[in-house]
Amino acid sequence: MNQEQLLAIAKQFAIEGEIAEIKPLGEGFINDTFVVTTAGDAPNYILQRKNHNVFPDVPGMMDNILAVTEHIKKKVADPMRETLTVIPACDGKLYVKDGENFWAVCLFIADTASYDRADSPELAYQGGVGIGRFQALLADFDKPLNETIKGFHNIRWRFKQWDETIAADPAGRVKDLQQEIGWVEARRGEMLDFWSKVESGEIPTHVTHNDTKISNILFDKPTGKVLCAIDLDTVMSSTSLNDFGDAIRSYTNTGAEDDKNLDNVEMSIEMFRAYAEGYLSEQRSSMKQIELDYLAFSARYITFEQVLRFLMDYIDGDKYYRTAYADHNLVRTHAQYKLLQSIERQYDQMCAIVKELS
Ligand code: ADP
Numbered sequence: 001m002n003q004e005q006l007l008a009i010a011k012q013f014a015i016e017g018e019i020a021e022i023k024p025l026g027e028g029f030i031n032d033t034f035v036v037t038t039a040g041d042a043p044n045y046i047l048q049r050k051n052h053n054v055f056p057d058v059p060g061m062m063d064n065i066l067a068v069t070e071h072i073k074k075k076v077a078d079p080m081r082e083t084l085t086v087i088p089a090c091d092g093k094l095y096v097k098d099g100e101n102f103w104a105v106c107l108f109i110a111d112t113a114s115y116d117r118a119d120s121p122e123l124a125y126q127g128g129v130g131i132g133r134f135q136a137l138l139a140d141f142d143k144p145l146n147e148t149i150k151g152f153h154n155i156r157w158r159f160k161q162w163d164e165t166i167a168a169d170p171a172g173r174v175k176d177l178q179q180e181i182g183w184v185e186a187r188r189g190e191m192l193d194f195w196s197k198v199e200s201g202e203i204p205t206h207v208t209h210n211d212t213k214i215s216n217i218l219f220d221k222p223t224g225k226v227l228c229a230i231d232l233d234t235v236m237s238s239t240s241l242n243d244f245g246d247a248i249r250s251y252t253n254t255g256a257e258d259d260k261n262l263d264n265v266e267m268s269i270e271m272f273r274a275y276a277e278g279y280l281s282e283q284r285s286s287m288k289q290i291e292l293d294y295l296a297f298s299a300r301y302i303t304f305e306q307v308l309r310f311l312m313d314y315i316d317g318d319k320y321y322r323t324a325y326a327d328h329n330l331v332r333t334h335a336q337y338k339l340l341q342s343i344e345r346q347y348d349q350m351c352a353i354v355k356e357l358s
Pocket residue numbers: 025026027028029030031032033046084106107108109110112113114215216217218230231232
């Protein structure tokens with residue numbers, strides 16, 4: 001997309017001020033994100049092309065985002081900074097449809113920092129506070145939410161997709177992946193056992209974020225404290241354990257999600273403790289015993305799910321995640337599997353920490 005095309009899209013939103021520049025931001029796996037800078041005192045904006053192959057109902061997704069952010073705004077001291085602000089299009093819709101593509105805009109929150117990895121326990125603690133608070137603010141949200149991605153963290157559904165993808169083998173890669181497929185199959189039973197507890201209602205469901213990696217949290221630059229959860233595309237009803245598990249997958253990894261050097265990848269127990277401490281400081285009193293009992297397990301669950309999803313996409317011929325080179329999804333699979341093994345090795349210690357903190 002060139003500046004002119006981007007400008008033509010941005011101008012269809014109810015943006016204040018004169019647009020000075022539109023620049024790409026970051027390297028998302030799913031959406032394309034741009035910063036819209038305006039001249040003078042007007043605010044800046046985030047413009048996003050939402051990936052409608054991943055999100056089949058972008059209007060429904062935007063309705064979810066508007067509903068939860070309006071709910072949060074009523075409860076916080078600084079409503080323009082402590083959650084996203086959706087900027088509608090000039091015609092009142094929450095998106096602009098341009099051919100095949102859907103676009104959305106929100107306010108750019110200034111004086112914030114975001115990170116790709118946690119480099120201090122203090123940051124991990126703050127991240128835990130951020131997600132704990134996000135869930136607490138939405139605990140009394142009682143409108144139905146659209147299911148923006150079917151069965152997103154439902155491992156029974158993921159195994160259905162997995163079985164179909166392996167049977168179809170569209171890229172002819174299955175024959176070379178027997179070891180990796182074995183990693184997934186060896187854990188099928190325990191993962192389904194956990195999910196049956198969610199299906200039966202034993203583990204309750206709440207409004208959850210569902211994509212809690214560290215880059216989806218904004219921190220306030222002047223104070224270093226957590227400000228808000230962003231990237232609300234996957235806000236849906238699920239177990240809050242998924243938000244904890246996905247954050248642990250991200251904050252505790254001593255390497256990168258796609259590290260080629262597996263020696264870099266371990267689960268840092270120090271970061272685990274810090275994140276759990278922050279999260280429980282907000283959530284401890286509202287959690288059921290069974291949620292505490294499975295808190296540490298959720299890190300195994302979500303990291304396993306990520307191994308399955310990266311490998312499934314590789315088998316499928318790389319259709320879901322954006323990749324930077326030919327076997328990127330396989331590299332991600334190996335790095336996440338190394339992390340899963342590290343989590344499994346330290347699981348007893350993780351359970352002991354949760355017990356101590358709760
Ligand atoms: P993606 O779907 O590509 O992951 P995100 O919504 O997470 O897109 O945005 C990518 C990055 O852009 C974030 O990690 C953050 O650094 C920055 N960002 C996104 N929204 C805002 C915002 N409203 N204010 C400031 N920075 C933002």
